[in-house]
Amino acid sequence: MQHTSVDGIVVRVRDMGDHDRYLSVLTAERGRITLLSKGSRSMRGQQMGVSQLYTYGNFEYYRRGDFNILKSGTPIQPFYALSTDIDRLNLAAYLCEVAIEVTDEGEPADQLLRLLLNALYAISRDLYPQAIVKGVFELRAASLSGYAPDLLGCCHCGMQAGDPLYLDVMNGALLCSACLQKKGGVGRRGGDYDEIREAELLCPLTPAALAAVRYAVEAPMERLFSFELKEKEDLELFSKTAQSYLLSHLGRGFDSLNFYHAMRGDTP
Numbered sequence: 001m002q003h004t005s006v007d008g009i010v011v012r013v014r015d016m017g018d019h020d021r022y023l024s025v026l027t028a029e030r031g032r033i034t035l036l037s038k039g040s041r042s043m044r045g046q047q048m049g050v051s052q053l054y055t056y057g058n059f060e061y062y063r064r065g066d067f068n069i070l071k072s073g074t075p076i077q078p079f080y081a082l083s084t085d086i087d088r089l090n091l092a093a094y095l096c097e098v099a100i101e102v103t104d105e106g107e108p109a110d111q112l113l114r115l116l117l118n119a120l121y122a123i124s125r126d127l128y129p130q131a132i133v134k135g136v137f138e139l140r141a142a143s144l145s146g147y148a149p150d151l152l153g154c155c156h157c158g159m160q161a162g163d164p165l166y167l168d169v170m171n172g173a174l175l176c177s178a179c180l181q182k183k184g185g186v187g188r189r190g191g192d193y194d195e196i197r198e199a200e201l202l203c204p205l206t207p208a209a210l211a212a213v214r215y216a217v218e219a220p221m222e223r224l225f226s227f228e229l230k231e232k233e234d235l236e237l238f239s240k241t242a243q244s245y246l247l248s249h250l251g252r253g254f255d256s257l258n259f260y261h262a263m264r265g266d267t268p
């Protein structure tokens, strides 16, 4: 029987009966794959070590009928430290849910896998503030999914700096205050539902917050999170924009994200 060997990270587990477990594993070459891990829920199961959520490892499996059966696995990076803190764990759960949403079975996902591994590593070691890791992940995941925003300058007049510039979330483009006034987008209230909704999807960005958004979209993978936002307001605008941008383009929310915010006592 032919065996396949891949490296990947377990992004979802679903228990099956008393002993078995389905693993969703994100890989570079094959995108997301589903493996049936037999006996992995019993303490003596040989595959228990590699059948845990957030474990990055090597998986050997074979095909039987409609199923990929896990034959053996070796953990490479188990990310144990994620489970020692509730915020880390909840954030990891959200990032994995997003990874599932933006990948397909069989579609290569090299960049998304690297993004997820870098983010989980940073979170597990507290290398950067969670708001930075989360925001960069969100903007980058949106970009990798084909929704990269055009951040060069105002999409009408080309102005590259302004305090603030607005990110028009649905169009993925920047607008300066003057062009926005001309469009009648700022300060207008009492319009119909669509107009109000449109206004809500304009995210103001201070120069520092805009620089951070640009960095998140363009930075090389190995230096993704290496920037600071010293002012609280800048960090908040960056976080809010990143989250709105991803969720709007995916057209959905995530329970894990709501849970992350609720446990931290974040204001919605």
Ligand SMILES: [Zn+2]
Residues within 6 Å of the ligand: 154, 155, 156, 157, 158, 159, 175, 176, 177, 178, 179, 180
């Ligand atoms: Zn303009």
